[in-house]
Amino acid sequence: MQLRNSSSRYGLISIVLHWGVALAVFGLFGLGLWMVGLDYYSSWRHTAPELHKSIGLTVLALMLLRVLWRFVSPPPPAPATHDAFTRFAAKAGHMLLYVGLFGVLIAGYLISTAEGAGIPVFGLFEVPALVSGLPDQADIAGAIHFYLAWGLVIFAGLHGLAALKHHFIDRDATLVRMLGRKA
Numbered sequence: 445m446q447l448r449n450s451s452s453r454y455g456l457i458s459i460v461l462h463w464g465v466a467l468a469v470f471g472l473f474g475l476g477l478w479m480v481g482l483d484y485y486s487s488w489r490h491t492a493p494e495l496h497k498s499i500g501l502t503v504l505a506l507m508l509l510r511v512l513w514r515f516v517s518p519p520p521p522a523p524a525t526h527d528a529f530t531r532f533a534a535k536a537g538h539m540l541l542y543v544g545l546f547g548v549l550i551a552g553y554l555i556s557t558a559e560g561a562g563i564p565v566f567g568l569f570e571v572p573a574l575v576s577g578l579p580d581q582a583d584i585a586g587a588i589h590f591y592l593a594w595g596l597v598i599f600a601g602l603h604g605l606a607a608l609k610h611h612f613i614d615r616d617a618t619l620v621r622m623l624g625r626k627a
């Protein structure tokens with residue numbers, strides 16, 4: 445499969461970034477909900493948040509790469525079968541997913557850096573705290589992170605359902621071309 449996007453399908457780089465980030469987002473959401481309920485004596489009490497932060501920062505790096513890649517290799521135009529409304533809805537929806545993703549990730553970063561400490565990533569290196577000490581930083585970033593994460597996961601679920609509708613009801617190429625097959 446080609447690495448770059450073409451006029452009829454997504455290439456390997458976009459496909460791996462799309463499905464990798466999607467998997468990580470649903471995983472991070474589940475991990476986040478589970479870890480906040482852990483009791484004081486759980487052996488996961490420290491490990492789970494460390495894992496959540498490490499994966500979150502990895503996703504942030506992948507998202508920066510993804511935005512860069514869109515300039516290097518733009519996504520294919522909408523399938524010819526999409527009408528004007530579908531094209532607009534898809535564009536707006538994808539844009540919202542990008543904004544939501546960056547919002548959740550940046551808010552998560554700001555929760556962790558509120559006290560001025562850097563964030564270790566899988567124990568390999570540390571991402572420095574570039575922003576800290578803002579008034580109520582952890583609380584405000586925490587609320588944004590929580591509500592945006594819910595919004596993002598619900599919206600991503602609707603986005604997935606829309607893709608399945610295109611595949612099974614409209615029987616067009618929307619889903620297959622994100623699976624590496626030609627439109």
Ligand code: HEM
Binds near residue numbers: 462469604
């Ligand atoms: C957290 C989960 C998800 C996120 C954040 C997400 C995000 C995105 C974004 C931003 C795009 C625009 C193309 C790009 O820039 O890569 C896209 C395209 C696409 N996504 Fe997702 N997605 C998610 C989950 C899913 C799921 C579960 C499915 C299918 C069941 C799916 C199917 C598709 C398809 C088929 C396209 C191509 C649409 C087109 O060409 O118009 N996505 N997704």
